[in-house]
Amino acid sequence: MGIALTAARLMTKTKKNMAIPESKAGWLSYYFGDYGRHLLAIISTALLVVMACSLHGNVALVSVLIYKSFNLPWPMPIQDLLNINITQDEPSSNVSKPITDMNDDDGQILPDYLQFCKEYGMKDWLLHVAYGAGSSFLMYHVVCGYLQWQYYYKQCNEPHKWKCQPNKFLTPSNERHEIIVGTLNILFSGSISGTMSCWIGNGNYSTVYFRLDEYGYTYLIISIPAVFLYIEASAYYYHRMAHLPFLYKLIHKHHHRYHSPTAYSAVAMSPIEIILFMVFFLVPLFTVPVHAWVFTGNLLYINYFGMLDHSGVKLDSWIPWQPNSMYHDNHHRYFHCNFGFNTTLFDRLHDTLRRTDREYGEDIFYGKGKPTKKQ
Ligand SMILES: [Zn+2]
Numbered sequence: 375m376g377i378a379l380t381a382a383r384l385m386t387k388t389k390k391n392m393a394i395p396e397s398k399a400g401w402l403s404y405y406f407g408d409y410g411r412h413l414l415a416i417i418s419t420a421l422l423v424v425m426a427c428s429l430h431g432n433v434a435l436v437s438v439l440i441y442k443s444f445n446l447p448w449p450m451p452i453q454d455l456l457n458i459n460i461t462q463d464e465p466s467s468n469v470s471k472p473i474t475d476m477n478d479d480d481g482q483i484l485p486d487y488l489q490f491c492k493e494y495g496m497k498d499w500l501l502h503v504a505y506g507a508g509s510s511f512l513m514y515h516v517v518c519g520y521l522q523w524q525y526y527y528k529q530c531n532e533p534h535k536w537k538c539q540p541n542k543f544l545t546p547s548n549e550r551h552e553i554i555v556g557t558l559n560i561l562f563s564g565s566i567s568g569t570m571s572c573w574i575g576n577g578n579y580s581t582v583y584f585r586l587d588e589y590g591y592t593y594l595i596i597s598i599p600a601v602f603l604y605i606e607a608s609a610y611y612y613h614r615m616a617h618l619p620f621l622y623k624l625i626h627k628h629h630h631r632y633h634s635p636t637a638y639s640a641v642a643m644s645p646i647e648i649i650l651f652m653v654f655f656l657v658p659l660f661t662v663p664v665h666a667w668v669f670t671g672n673l674l675y676i677n678y679f680g681m682l683d684h685s686g687v688k689l690d691s692w693i694p695w696q697p698n699s700m701y702h703d704n705h706h707r708y709f710h711c712n713f714g715f716n717t718t719l720f721d722r723l724h725d726t727l728r729r730t731d732r733e734y735g736e737d738i739f740y741g742k743g744k745p746t747k748k749q
Pocket residue numbers: 613617626630705709
């Protein structure tokens with residue numbers, strides 16, 4: 375996990391007082407010279423990105439898309455091993471019969487489940503769900519727990535060096551709340567992701583394609599920013615709508631009880647919002663031809679920054695259009711402004727970017743703030 379932290383530090387230019395010590399990459403520099411640090415940064419960022427993909431419970435979906443793009447079956451041969459080993463004893467015969475051969479009249483849950491899966495093209499659905507929910511649960515706690523330990527525990531005495539809001543921390547009850555709600559949501563979204571991976575893994579309808587040149591390379595390249603902009607636009611407009619007084623008080627306020635968020639807050643919200651965000655994310659898979667890697671890349675990118683943006687740790691972005699972590703932290707601090715996530719484009723377009731000459735608060739709605747009293 376030390377590698378993951380180093381990645382976060384190397385690939386995101388942290389504030390001056392958080393410069394990485396040379397000794398961190400000492401042995402790599404010894405063997406690879408200056409390339410050692412780059413190598414470490416690339417490997418550890420890749421690790422962190424893969425772990426971060428779990429934050430919206432998308433491990434299963436990402437896995438199946440990658441597997442299918444290499445023309446491999448999913449979920450690997452585990453399913454065959456299970457089908458061979460699970461048997462039912464026949465009283466009239468010494469030969470055990472594979473469970474897949476049992477008929478519906480047995481009145482047993484498992485055969486009914488198998489029949490259901492067969493009818494709806496959802497073979498091994500439970501296996502997908504178990505994988506999606508279990509792996510997402512594990513990754514969520516590993517990544518968030520690590521960030522928590524590294525910053526909130528180890529550097530708790532010097533928050534001014536790393537924290538977006540150095541004078542503000544979550545109360546213990548809010549911390550417990552975000553971990554419990556976040557865990558339930560990650561299990562829920564991991565199960566949805568598992569169901570999606572089962573649907574696509576079994577070759578059911580979707581518009582995702584796996585051969586790079588299937589729609590031509592021009593289409594492939596254009597689809598990268600197109601998917602990104604679609605997800606950002608849908609997230610922005612939904613988010614802005616969720617900040618209308620009625621919807622805010624009814625649904626979105628749950629996410630805003632964390633005034634100085636941590637990585638755990640990223641998925642600590644109403645389950646209704648979890649479903650909506652998943653629907654927005656998944657729409658391209660069923661509406662327009664999208665290459666598996668284009669979709670997966672966008673998903674990983676969004677989830678990775680979703681985690682960093684909620685971490686409460688001051689991190690500058692190394693991608694030109696990606697705002698730093700202060701941007702979303704300020705959304706939690708000032709409530710009704712900075713509605714975007716991975717670019718400030720839509721906030722600029724609608725004049726909802728936070729301004730220093732405006733006053734904001736939980737009861738000042740509509741994204742524009744109000745002129746400060748001095749004016
Ligand atoms: Zn919000």
